[in-house]
Structure formats: C-alpha cells, structure tokens
Amino acid sequence: MSTATETKVKTIKGGSWLIEDVAPQDVFTPEDFSDEQKLMAQTAEEFMDQEVVPRSKELEEKKIETNVELLRKMAGLGLLGMDIPEKFGGLELDKVTGMILAEMLAHEGSFAVSHGGHTGIGSWPIVFYGNEAQKQKYLPKICSGEWLSAYALTEPHCGSDALALTTRAELSPDGKTYLLNGTKMWITNAGFADLFMTFAKVGGDKITCFIVEKGFPGVSTGAEEHKMGIMGSSTRTLILEDARVPAENLLGEIGKGHKIAFNCLNMGRLKLGAGAVGGSKYALGYAIRYSKERTAFGKAIGEFGLIQQKIARTSAHIYAAESMLYRTAAMIDSILEGVTHDSPDGTQLILRGIEEYAIECSIMKVMGSETLDYSCDEAVQIYGGYGYSKDYPVERFYRDARINRIFEGTNEINRLLIPGLLLRRAMKGELALIPAAKKLLDEITGFPSLKEESAELLAQEKKCVADAKKIVLMVAGAAMQKFTDKLVDQQEILGHIADMIMDVYACESSLLRTLKLAASSSEEKARLHMDLTQIYFAEAAARIEGEAKAALTAIAEGDLLRTQLAALKRFTKYIPTNTVVAGHRVARASLESNGWPLNTH
Numbered sequence: 001m002s003t004a005t006e007t008k009v010k011t012i013k014g015g016s017w018l019i020e021d022v023a024p025q026d027v028f029t030p031e032d033f034s035d036e037q038k039l040m041a042q043t044a045e046e047f048m049d050q051e052v053v054p055r056s057k058e059l060e061e062k063k064i065e066t067n068v069e070l071l072r073k074m075a076g077l078g079l080l081g082m083d084i085p086e087k088f089g090g091l092e093l094d095k096v097t098g099m100i101l102a103e104m105l106a107h108e109g110s111f112a113v114s115h116g117g118h119t120g121i122g123s124w125p126i127v128f129y130g131n132e133a134q135k136q137k138y139l140p141k142i143c144s145g146e147w148l149s150a151y152a153l154t155e156p157h158c159g160s161d162a163l164a165l166t167t168r169a170e171l172s173p174d175g176k177t178y179l180l181n182g183t184k185m186w187i188t189n190a191g192f193a194d195l196f197m198t199f200a201k202v203g204g205d206k207i208t209c210f211i212v213e214k215g216f217p218g219v220s221t222g223a224e225e226h227k228m229g230i231m232g233s234s235t236r237t238l239i240l241e242d243a244r245v246p247a248e249n250l251l252g253e254i255g256k257g258h259k260i261a262f263n264c265l266n267m268g269r270l271k272l273g274a275g276a277v278g279g280s281k282y283a284l285g286y287a288i289r290y291s292k293e294r295t296a297f298g299k300a301i302g303e304f305g306l307i308q309q310k311i312a313r314t315s316a317h318i319y320a321a322e323s324m325l326y327r328t329a330a331m332i333d334s335i336l337e338g339v340t341h342d343s344p345d346g347t348q349l350i351l352r353g354i355e356e357y358a359i360e361c362s363i364m365k366v367m368g369s370e371t372l373d374y375s376c377d378e379a380v381q382i383y384g385g386y387g388y389s390k391d392y393p394v395e396r397f398y399r400d401a402r403i404n405r406i407f408e409g410t411n412e413i414n415r416l417l418i419p420g421l422l423l424r425r426a427m428k429g430e431l432a433l434i435p436a437a438k439k440l441l442d443e444i445t446g447f448p449s450l451k452e453e454s455a456e457l458l459a460q461e462k463k464c465v466a467d468a469k470k471i472v473l474m475v476a477g478a479a480m481q482k483f484t485d486k487l488v489d490q491q492e493i494l495g496h497i498a499d500m501i502m503d504v505y506a507c508e509s510s511l512l513r514t515l516k517l518a519a520s521s522s523e524e525k526a527r528l529h530m531d532l533t534q535i536y537f538a539e540a541a542a543r544i545e546g547e548a549k550a551a552l553t554a555i556a557e558g559d560l561l562r563t564q565l566a567a568l569k570r571f572t573k574y575i576p577t578n579t580v581v582a583g584h585r586v587a588r589a590s591l592e593s594n595g596w597p598l599n600t601h
C-alpha cells in the first residue's frame with residue numbers, strides 16, 4: 001500500500017481502547033494530513049466542483065447516463081482505482097487518503113453511491129480474493145472505467161439475513177460452466193454494470209462468489225426502482241436464469257463466499273462513514289450560509305440562540321465523527337504499514353488488518369450515518385419552509401442521506417455486531433475485557449478514592465472517558481453474568497451497550513484530537529476544538545448514564561439493582577461545561593468561515 005500518511009501512530013488492537021488508556025500522540029487526527037493527502041483532496045474537490053455539482057439537476061432527474069459519464073471521466077484522474085494495486089493500473093492508496101476522497105464526493109449522494117458501488121464492494125472481491133488471471137482480466141478495466149461493477153448479495157426475501165440467500169449455482173457435467181438461478185434485489189449500478197460480484201449457493205448450502213459478466217447468457221436486469229433519494233444512481237434487480245458462468249469465474253473458494261461478502265462490507269462501512277462525514281459538512285455549510293442571508297424579526301436568523309445552538313451541536317457531532325474516522329483509518333494504515341498486495345501473503349495480511357478493526361468500522365457506519373441524518377434534518381429546519389422545497393439543496397440532502405442507515409448492514413445489525421464482536425474477542429482471550437471487569441469489581445467494592453481534582457487541560461473530560469469505559473464494563477459484565485450465552489437474545493440490552501461503546505469512542509477520539517492539537521499550539525488556537533469537544537461531552541455523558549440505567553433496570557431488580565445504580569453514580573460525576581457560551585463561540589466561528597470552521601483538507 002502506498003502511504004501518504006507521514007504522521008505515524010501506535011498500532012493497537014481493535015477494540016482495545018475500551019480497556020486501555022490511549023495517549024493523544026498515539027492517534028492520527030485531521031490536523032495531521034500530509035501535503036500529498038491535501039493535494040488529493042483538492043483534486044477530488046475540483047473535480048466535484050467543476051464536473052459533478054453542475055450536473056446535480058440531471059442526476060436528480062434520474063439521468064443515470066450522466067452518472068456513467070462522470071464515473072468514466074473520473075477514471076482519468078485515477079480515482080476509480082483507489083484501492084487497486086498499481087500493477088493493475090490502480091493507485092493503491094492508504095486508507096486515510098481514501099477516506100478524504102470519499103468525503104469529497106459526498107456532495108452528490110447519487111454519484112457517491114455509484115462510485116462506492118464500483119470502486120468498493122464492486123471491486124474489492126477481485127482485489128482481495130481474485131487469482132492472478134482474474135485480476136489481470138478485470139482490474140485494469142475497472143480502473144479505466146471501461147467496465148463498471150456492482151455487488152449482488154441481497155435477494156427479495158433476505159437482506160440482513162444475507163446467508164439465507166437462495167440463488168443456486170450448479171456445475172455443468174463437463175465441469176466448465178456454472179448455471180446460476182435466482183434474483184438479486186436492490187443492486188446498485190445494475191442498470192449499467194458490466195460486472196456483478198454475485199453470491200450463490202453451490203451444492204445446496206455452500207455460499208460462493210462468482211464474477212458474472214453482463215454479457216453472459218441468462219443474465220438480465222429488471223426495471224429501475226422508484227427510490228426516495230439518490231435518484232441519479234441505478235438500482236435494479238439482477239435476474240439469473242440458467243445464467244452460464246465459466247468455472248474460472250468462481251472467486252476464491254467454494255463455500256467461502258460469506259467471508260468475501262462480509263470482509264468487503266467492513267471496508268464499505270468505513271467508507272460509508274467517510275461519505276457521511278463529508279455530507280454532514282456540506283449540509284451544515286448550506287445551513288450556515290442560509291442563516292446569514294435569511295432575516296426574521298429584523299436580524300439574520302444565524303444571530304438567534306436556537307439557530308446557533310443547532311449549528312454548534314451539529315458541528316460537535318461532526319467533529320466527533322471526523323475524529324473517529326481518521327483515527328480508525330490511520331489505525332488500519334498503521335497495521336498495514338509496509339504491506340502491499342505484492343508482499344508475501346500481502347493480500348491476506350491486508351484482509352486481516354481490516355478485520356482487526358471491524359468494530360471500529362461498524363461504529364463509523366452507525367455514527368456516520370446518524371450524524372448525517374441529524375445534520376441534514378437540522379439543515380432543513382434552519383431553512384424553514386424553503387428546506388421543504390425541492391428548489392433548495394437541503395431537501396435533496398435530507399432524502400439522499402436516509403439510505404445510509406439501511407445499506408451496508410442496517411444500523412440495527414451493526415449495533416448488534418459491535419458488542420457481539422467485542423464479547424467474542426473477550427471470550428477467545430484476544431481482548432482482556434474479563435480481567436478488566438474483575439479489576440473494576442474490586443474498585444466498586446472498595447472505598448471510593450478521593451483524588452484531588454486535576455488542573456490539567458480537559459481533566460474533567462479525561463476522567464469522564466475513563467469513567468464511561470468503566471460503565472461499559474460494569475453493564476456488559478452484569479449482562480453477561482445474568483444472561484450468559486443467552487445474551488445474544490437480549491437485543492435491547494446489547495443496543496444500549498453498543499450506544500455506550502460508540503459514545504465512548506466518539507468522546508475519546510474528540511478529546512485526544514483536541515489534546516494533541518493543544519500540545520502543539522496555544523490554548524487560544526485550540527479553543528474551538530475544546531468547545532466542540534465539551535459540547536459533545538455534555539450530551540454524551542448524559543446519554544451514557546441514561547443508556548446504562550436503561551440496561552441495568554433490564555438486567556437486575558431489587559437490592560441488586562439498587563447496588564448497581566449506586567455503583568453507576570460513582571462514575572457519572574461529570575459536570576458539563578456551559579454549552580450556551582461554548583455554542584455561541586462555535587456558531588460565531590462557523591458563520592465567520594461560511595461553513596465547517598475546521599477545514600483541514
């Protein structure tokens with residue numbers, strides 16, 4: 001992997017931040033972008049401004065051919081081969097740069113989704129699992145845009161429960177061809193794709209991936225779906241009726257297709273998070289500029305406290321999501337440092353590296369998509385009646401955003417995955433959650449320590465993060481003790497635990513970023529970062545306490561519950577900052593910068 005990341009960070013195990021202290025210098029932040037990364041961002045931004053945004057109306061009018069034309073134009077910049085090895089014509093970019101680019105494309109949801117469908121889940125199966133002949137045949141064409149690609153897993157009767165797919169693949173008696181039968185549903189890019197990464201069952205139950213070309217006999221697509229948003233993207237069924245797929249187009253191994261499907265989704269989730277961060281900034285930017293122009297009661301609406309509060313809160317959420325995004329991407333880059341597809345076992349190492357951070361990828365998917373919906377919703381509100389009109393941009397943003405909570409694993413499925421993966425790693429002894437929970441129990445049953453308040457910068461927030469980690473351990477420990485192996489059936493409790501884990505990651509990522517910046521600049525310069533962090537903490541600390549209480553009341557009752565709630569009180573002593581004053585400062589900075597005030601690209 002060619003890496004443009006100059007700032008090195010400590011390699012840590014996925015999820016280990018939940019039980020270990022992390023130092024500010026150990027995380028990567030957007031303030032660490034290299035000149036090369038900024039240059040890539042500029043290239044993508046110029047392409048969007050000059051080529052894509054002016055054609056927004058055509059995309060909204062469902063002119064899907066415009067999308068195809070733009071994708072092919074983008075190939076000229078190399079941006080269809082971001083994750084493809086250089087020897088096949090790609091750029092093999094580091095993950096941080098990949099996320100910066102995904103952010104840039106988010107102004108046009110239709111285009112971003114089509115680009116992601118092609119360069120991500122439509123290409124990664126070949127990049128990671130293809131043999132040399134398959135890579136040579138397909139990857140150069142994918143990079144050049146000569147062939148566009150799609151990923152076909154979902155079926156009409158199963159999306160979340162993807163392994164229940166019923167598309168069948170049977171080998172012909174001469175062993176040369178597989179006959180595929182079945183229907184795939186909601187396939188992004190289906191209307192123009194030349195290639196479909198298609199999942200089918202061989203021998204009745206062995207999930208297997210095939211590279212299906214549009215031109216193979218028996219392959220066709222249905223009509224365009226009538227969607228709520230991302231109008232310029234193509235979404236159709238893929239119909240396979242005795243589709244004849246040459247045996248050499250089987251990808252990876254028979255019966256290992258689920259690994260391909262899920263590993264590719266991990267990376268897809270992180271990229272979706274990046275697009276969501278970018279989209280949130282665009283929506284906020286429109287809202288900020290509108291709030292300066294629109295007057296009511298004799299002044300610009302951006303001067304009103306409740307509008308400033310929306311700007312400040314939205315900004316704090318974006319700050320947290322952005323901090324998590326680049327922290328995660330850099331952790332993947334760090335574990336993959338020096339590894340390329342050409343290294344011995346390179347592809348396997350890359351896959352394992354990405355899998356290591358599956359928890360963080362799921363967190364980014366959920367937090368990113370929910371930050372985007374929140375930002376778009378508040379942007380519509382700031383526009384008032386005009387926000388509800390198709391003549392103004394935020395109406396489209398609002399509709400385009402909504403799909404992100406549904407695809408790449410719904411947010412419910414990802415919420416279940418987050419504690420599920422953590423607990424599985426704990427049970428396997430890969431993550432020292434159990435010893436940490438035992439240590440915590442000693443602390444809870446002992447006398448509370450009466451440490452003096454520290455005068456360090458953001459000392460309260462540091463303590464809040466440490467306490468929040470203990471709350472997660474306490475609640476997860478109590479849930480495991482009560483439900484043991486039946487905990488998987490307690491979805492609401494797992495959901496509360498997931499929400500707390502996500503807020504811990506968000507709080508810690510914001511805090512470490514701010515502390516890292518403050519260590520190398522004046523407190524005055526770091527003021528805006530501190531405000532954003534403290535506004536997020538004020539909300540998150542209250543949320544974490546609420547989630548913990550809701551979970552504990554579903555786990556225990558009577559004296560046990562009272563004891564657990566008393567223990568919880570020891571860890572919920574955070575005193576929030578004055579968010580009104582901090583919010584005014586954030587809003588002022590945003591109004592002065594005419595948009596997202598921390599443009600680091």
Ligand SMILES: Cc1cc2nc3c(=O)[nH]c(=O)nc-3n(C[C@H](O)[C@H](O)[C@H](O)COP(=O)(O)OP(=O)(O)OC[C@H]3O[C@@H](n4cnc5c(N)ncnc54)[C@H](O)[C@@H]3O)c2cc1C
Binds near residue numbers: 151189491
């Ligand atoms: C515009 C668009 C583009 C898409 N692009 C692609 C693509 O390119 N390729 C592809 O393969 N697929 C694609 N999809 C499909 C998408 O991934 C699925 O829609 C998604 O995975 C959800 O599956 P479903 O629609 O069958 O909903 P279901 O699985 O039926 O879920 C319905 C609801 O039940 C919840 N639910 C389901 N199971 C559980 C559970 N165990 N616990 C708790 N709640 C649960 C879900 O979270 C959801 O809220 C696309 C979909 C859309 C709308």
